[in-house]
Amino acid sequence: MKRSTALLFPVLAASILLGCGNSEAPKQASKEASAEPAKEAAPSAGYLDKIKARDKLVVGVFSDKPPFGFVDEHGTYVGFDTDIAKRLAKDLLGDESKVEFVVVEPASRIPFLQSDKVDLILANMTVTPERAEAVEFTNPNLRVAVQAIVADGSSVKKLDDLADKTTIVTTGTTADIWLTKNHPDWKLLKFEKNSESLQALANGRGDAYAQDNLVLFSWAKQNPGYRVLADKLGSEAPIAPAVKKGNIELRDWVNVELSKLGEEQFLLKLYDQYVRAQLADGTDPKSVIVEGGKWEG
Known part of the structure; x- marks a missing residue:
């Protein structure tokens, strides 16, 4: 079936996006960056102090993957993942606007962690054994097939x-x-x-x-x-934020944050805001989100 080039990936309705605060303008990631060699693993001690001294959390996100990371009609980066990043910045630095979004593509997520271009990846990355050898995954926040x-x-x-x-x-x-x-x-x-x-x-x-x-x-x-199509390519798997290999301090801090957010059903609120309207009526939120980082396979 031939479709017109005018059929673009839709932006969510403006009414869904009201109330989303603006954050610092994201930087567009260069394609060349994905080819850079990996640097040594990040030290596990003192990384939170480094972020606090910088007074900014740098997070890799998607710009074209609604409802997780995308650009709204005002040119602001919003979505399920970006709102988690804002909340992490608020809890760590006292202000949700103290987050810098760096646009990543699927293939550049790991290289950007390895080359210290971002502190954290919140870009819908599925946990796999191969990726777990290259990065530190936190506890999951989503499930996917x-x-x-x-x-x-x-x-x-x-x-x-x-x-x-x-x-x-x-x-x-x-x-x-x-x-x-x-x-x-x-x-x-x-x-x-x-x-x-x-x-x-x-x-x-x-x-x-x-x-x-x-x-x-x-x-x-x-x-x-x-x-x-009903067939699945492989089995259902967790999606999780990721940090640089060896950055245990930041990984563990995010895990504690996910646990705290689970107590207030924070991900369910984001699901209602961004995801629910995009799925079939009657979809069980628990089939999509992993509240509190507690994976049940």
Whole structure:
């Protein structure tokens, strides 16, 4: 099904975004940064003092992945992940505006931690054994499965039907990694940005797009004419914030924060603000959020 290039990834309704405070303007991450070599692991002691001395928490976020990290109609970076970052800045530095957002792409999340461009990644990163070797994951805040979306008129009914098709993926995502490992003979069309991948799907450049199912459910609801395949690419997995390998102090502090936020159901409030309207009616919030960092697989 060919779709117009005008079919862009939607911005959430302005009414949902009222009350979201502005933060310091984010810096756009350069593509070259992802190629930089990793530096030595961050020392675990004194890192919180370093952030306090700087008087700013630097967080890597997405700019094109509603409802988690995106730009609203005012040019402000908002979403489920960015609001968590603001709350962390408030609890650590006394002011939610003391956060600097650095835009990352899926493939640059780990390199940006390794090269000290950010203190923390809050960019919808699924926990995998391979990534856990490169970064320190905190306790999880979300759960996700990877699926694929196709046009309603597509002949594709199940995942195996994509064997002789073109599947769009965003470089560095769990979908990209899983398909490359488990179906190396499949044709993958890769883009750096989630928005570019979805635009390619809308333009008919591929037969399917594989991504986190929360993103696909949201996009399908906003763009009638698409359906999400029932098959999952691998099993359900946790999503968690991440810090540089060896930065135990910051990791443990975030874990304590997630536990405290769980006591006030903070993630449920963000779910109601950003996520609930994007999913099917009756979706159980516990199937999406992990309150208090307590994962139950």
